[in-house]
Amino acid sequence: QIKDIRERTDDIIEEKRIANEWRFAAIVVDRIGLILFSAIIVITSLTIALRAPYLVA
Structure with missing residues (x-):
């Protein structure tokens, strides 16, 4: 009986470990x-902002 309890506990x-x-x-x-999502958002936002014609002129 103690063996059964020990096996169940194990x-x-x-x-829990798994x-x-x-x-x-x-x-x-x-x-x-x-991280990937954030990087894509930042790169896309910078690309759009830097390609805007009114920011360069």
Whole structure:
């Protein structure tokens, strides 16, 4: 009976460890997406602003 409790506890610990790994992976992917999105917005905004004829003249 104690063996069953220990196995269940080990399973729960393993599930939590795996969940934390997936959470970390999701945070990394989310951060990369944020950086790419921000870079695209900044580059696009600068490109549009610098190509405006009334700013150059």
